[in-house]
Amino acid sequence: ARAQETFKIGLILPMTGASASTGRQIEAAVKLYIAQNGDTVAGRKVQLIVKDDTGVADVTKRLAQELIVNEKVGAVAGFGLTPLALSVAPLATQAKVPQVVMAAATATITEASPFIVRTSFTLPQATQPMAEWASANGMKKVVTLVTDYGPGIDAEKTFTATFTKAGGTVENLRVPLANPDFSPFLQKVADAKPDALFVFVPSGYGAQFMRQFTERGLDKSGIKLIGTGDVTDDDLLNGMGDAALGVVTSHHYSAVHDSAENKAFVAAFKKTAGFRPNFMGVGGYDGMHVIYEGLKKTNGAGGEALVNAIKGMAWTSVRGPVSIDPQTRDIIQNVYIRKVEKVDGELYNVEFATIPNVKDPVKAAK
Ligand code: DHB
Structure with a gap:
């Protein structure tokens, strides 16, 4: 029946x-x-x-x-x-x-x-490889800027735990989910002069973040922008302009995955x-x-x-x-490290390293 x-x-x-x-x-x-x-x-x-x-x-x-x-x-x-x-x-x-x-x-x-x-x-699944990459690539001091709710707090905690365990120092900033204004937080980042800013914003919020990052001149400050791939999501990325070039993120999917x-x-x-x-x-x-x-x-x-x-x-x-x-x-999957580059005139997250079969590290540790 x-x-x-x-x-x-x-x-x-x-x-x-x-x-x-x-x-x-x-x-x-x-x-x-x-x-x-x-x-x-x-x-x-x-x-x-x-x-x-x-x-x-x-x-x-x-x-x-x-x-x-x-x-x-x-x-x-x-x-x-x-x-x-x-x-x-x-x-x-x-x-x-x-x-x-x-x-x-x-x-x-x-x-x-x-x-x-x-x-x-899961945010810990995507974030841990980014913290390991940042540490392996000579970064010592990072500021994290995350949207202040579940996934952002997951990203902040995972980045901070992994990066400090590898000997780095981290300062944490959180921005509200509703009507976020990144400017005051970006001023704090400029003042702190870290090697890198690690960012998590939910999908759909990346364009405004990049606009304010550029308006503050942070794209020319020598502070490297890193994050999970939510900030450079493929839906918005091509509209972000050349300020996004070189941004390094970790994530499970890119539209140019080969x-x-x-x-x-x-x-x-x-x-x-x-x-x-x-x-x-x-x-x-x-x-x-x-x-x-x-x-x-x-x-x-x-x-x-x-x-x-x-x-x-x-x-x-x-x-x-x-x-x-x-x-x-939960899904077990590869996490890729990617860099924003131009491919046939459009901006894409180009994968250059693969961490295979990553489980959510929070539940794996229980
Ligand atoms: C969540 C939402 C997003 O848009 C995203 O990119 C990641 C996490 C969430 O609310 O869980």
């Missing part, structure tokens, strides 16, 4: 507001995945229901409740910011509905419900969406992959069986080889 039932996916995203680029990336990638793989899997018709939570956690929670109770969705997915993902976790647990986190990246999120599976990344799978993905994405995919789009695309492959493995069964089928799944993503850690339900 179940094989005849539609499998509804409730995709809850910030389609408006400061994180709207995350929403449009993931929506485009999910639709591309369905167009390429068909809208029937394991005999079940797949129906996508997209909802705009405007980036407000109370709205995310209400929408998830409605989708679970009224629409009887087989999975909820999306979640553009950490508080949005966390607001839904108790509902997923209670209703036994898989929650596929395609974007939000605070390490602890997967611990909030056994029904959460994550296809994005593989046949990625070249085909980028071409298809650009053709259907009309813009360049970024790491959020890839989180959405791989989120659909685990739902589809999990449904195949379970002959169309959802719920706890679907979560169990996703645990341990391994495949070649457009970002490189990945798997879902069966213990933590």
Whole structure:
């Protein structure tokens, strides 16, 4: 009987507001995945229901409740910011509905419900290689500047712990999530004269950061700009101008990642969406992959069986080889060190080193 039932996916995203680029990336990638793989899997018709939570956690929670109770969705997915993902976790647990986190990246999120599976990344996973690279490349003094909530605090703590253990010194600055003005913090950075500024801002905030960084003259100060790849995300990067050239970041995806799978993905994405995919789009695309492959493995069964089928799944993503850690339900993936360069006249994060098969270090240490 179940094989005849539609499998509804409730995709809850910030389609408006400061994180709207995350929403449009993931929506485009999910639709591309369905167009390429068909809208029937394991005999079940797949129906996508997209909802705009405007980036407000109370709205995310209400929408998830409605989708679970009224629409009887087989999975909820999306979640553009950490508080949005966390607001839904108790509902997923209670209703036994898989929650596929395609974007939000605070390490602890997967611990909030056994029904959460994550296809994005964690900030400690992306940050630790950057701290090691900075230390190995002669930097002694770094200022960190992070957005003051879950992922930023994860990035700050991981960078500081790794870099000071290697003998460096760190000063920490935090900027509010809502309507951030980076100028006063950038003045403090200029005064401190570190070897490098390490920055984390969520996807969508990088352009304003780079504008203020340049306005303050920091691009010509000799202070190197480093960070996780959120600040140079591919959706905005090409609009940032030459001030972004040379910025070194660590991340799990670049639109110029050199593989046949990625070249085909980028071409298809650009053709259907009309813009360049970024790491959020890839989180959405791989989120659909685990739902589809999990449904195949379970002959169309959802719920706890679907979560169990996703645990341990391994495949070649457009970002490189990945798997879902069966213990933590987080993604194990390569982290790349990249530098902003011009490729065919456009700005890209060009990968030049690979740290293979990185697990979230916070949970690995438990
Ligand atoms: C989160 C949001 C982002 O846009 C990002 O790049 C990283 C993390 C978050 O809220 O978890």
